[in-house]
Amino acid sequence: VVSDSEVIPFSVPGYACQRRTTLENHNSVLTDALSLLAENAELSDEDGRGVAFRRAAAVLKALPSAVTHVSQLTGLPCLGEHSLRVIKDILKNGTSSEVESTKASERFKALKVLTGIFGVGAKTADRWIREGIHNLQQLRSSGQTLNRAQQAGLEHYADIRQPVSTAEAEAIRGLVERAVASVLPGAQIVLTGGFRRGKLTGHDVDFLITHPEEGREVGLMPKLVSWLDSRGLLLYQKTSRNSYLESQDGPGRPPSNIDRFERCLSIFKLSTPEAAKTDLQDAAENGVQSEEDGESQSGELGQHLQRKAASERRWRAVRVDLVVSPVSQFAFALLGWTGSKLFERELRRWAGHERGMSLSSHALYDNKQVKRCTECRLTRLDKLAYLTTITFLKANL
Numbered sequence: 001v002v003s004d005s006e007v008i009p010f011s012v013p014g015y016a017c018q019r020r021t022t023l024e025n026h027n028s029v030l031t032d033a034l035s036l037l038a039e040n041a042e043l044s045d046e047d048g049r050g051v052a053f054r055r056a057a058a059v060l061k062a063l064p065s066a067v068t069h070v071s072q073l074t075g076l077p078c079l080g081e082h083s084l085r086v087i088k089d090i091l092k093n094g095t096s097s098e099v100e101s102t103k104a105s106e107r108f109k110a111l112k113v114l115t116g117i118f119g120v121g122a123k124t125a126d127r128w129i130r131e132g133i134h135n136l137q138q139l140r141s142s143g144q145t146l147n148r149a150q151q152a153g154l155e156h157y158a159d160i161r162q163p164v165s166t167a168e169a170e171a172i173r174g175l176v177e178r179a180v181a182s183v184l185p186g187a188q189i190v191l192t193g194g195f196r197r198g199k200l201t202g203h204d205v206d207f208l209i210t211h212p213e214e215g216r217e218v219g220l221m222p223k224l225v226s227w228l229d230s231r232g233l234l235l236y237q238k239t240s241r242n243s244y245l246e247s248q249d250g251p252g253r254p255p256s257n258i259d260r261f262e263r264c265l266s267i268f269k270l271s272t273p274e275a276a277k278t279d280l281q282d283a284a285e286n287g288v289q290s291e292e293d294g295e296s297q298s299g300e301l302g303q304h305l306q307r308k309a310a311s312e313r314r315w316r317a318v319r320v321d322l323v324v325s326p327v328s329q330f331a332f333a334l335l336g337w338t339g340s341k342l343f344e345r346e347l348r349r350w351a352g353h354e355r356g357m358s359l360s361s362h363a364l365y366d367n368k369q370v371k372r373c374t375e376c377r378l379t380r381l382d383k384l385a386y387l388t389t390i391t392f393l394k395a396n397l
């Protein structure tokens with residue numbers, strides 16, 4: 001028992017982007033619990049609640065040691081009543097009843113399995129659940145019409161849910177570098193997303209591509225994609241000039257965070273004897289019983305068989321995101337695609353509320369000057385933005 005006088009309270013700044021957060025997390029029991037509740041909220045179309053739990057988890061992630069006593073949390077930002085209740089529960093009982101019951105709920109398990117299919121979002125999953133579809137078997141036999149992305153997602157489900165390793169990310173980088181070098185010599189490619197933040201695994205591999213001469217990047221994506229496709233390296237791809245902004249941002253709507261860069265959401269066919277071996281080991285060590293994604297026995301068996309098949313082939317499916325940006329917007333694009341999602345969100349909130357500026361993956365504007373923004377002013381702001389992004393990245397990687 002610790003007396004209150006011995007407890008040293010923690011202190012962290014209010015915005016996630018102001019904190020130095022390392023990959024070392026001293027409070028993973030608490031942050032896993034809050035992240036699960038965040039995920040459940042997001043899957044239930046309750047984004048506000050989702051963000052609140054994500055913010056609370058991020059605060060605990062930034063603490064220099066494990067929380068042992070709830071009084072250490074006094075004065076910390078972003079810990080709402082609900083999050084505090086969960087934390088107290090865990091500190092007192094070792095688990096949170098809300099987290100345990102969420103984990104055990106059929107609906108949550110089904111949402112996780114179904115949204116684990118590439119191309120399936122919370123809305124689609126919810127509709128299927130209401131139609132009695134809770135797992136892959138039921139989906140396969142339901143006769144539901146699947147779009148091209150969902151078909152690919154279902155076909156490569158077992159591969160895609162296996163985390164991507166740094167070695168695999170490097171192998172993909174090699175492929176993309178070769179492709180880019182042959183379709184547009186001089187173009188540059190950077191690994192972004194979680195791997196750029198130093199994570200050791202990811203759910204996909206993210207790349208940003210540019211050319212040092214403005215305008216030379218135009219038309220790059222289709223050439224890149226057809227180079228990869230003609231060599232049999234793509235299992236699925238969808239290239240889009242994002243039209244989200246045009247369709248969503250009417251008057252009175254807040255500007256969307258989704259950018260307008262040309263992008264390609266894809267599934268690569270990566271030859272990896274190593275991946276095949278790992279799958280085989282995994283299947284041998286874990287058997288079919290230890291899956292924790294809430295699939296039924298037959299679902300687990302199906303996945304097991306998919307993985308077993310994977311171990312007999314010499315390739316695996318890997319999700320890859322490709323984005324092309326003009327060099328003049330490269331700094332913003334790089335910052336915007338490095339993540340994490342919460343970090344980006346908080347950085348934009350901080351820029352708006354504390355600095356009166358709007359940050360996107362394209363530019364940084366001073367809100368007061370946005371109306372009379374001249375070429376000259378923009379150039380100056382671009383430079384400022386570049387320095388700002390570098391400073392942020394140094395402080396937060």
Ligand code: GTP
Nearest residue numbers: 193194202203204258259336337338339340341361
């Ligand atoms: P894992 O892939 O799970 O390892 O994590 P991650 O951080 O790499 O996540 P993800 O690949 O989903 O996203 C990488 C970064 O790209 C995140 O910072 C996202 O905010 C950003 N991102 C994803 N989609 C979009 C988008 O449509 N527009 C913009 N601007 N950013 C996006």
Ligand code: MN
Nearest residue numbers: 193194204206
């Ligand atoms: Mn990623």
Ligand code: MN
Nearest residue numbers: 193204206321
């Ligand atoms: Mn991604």
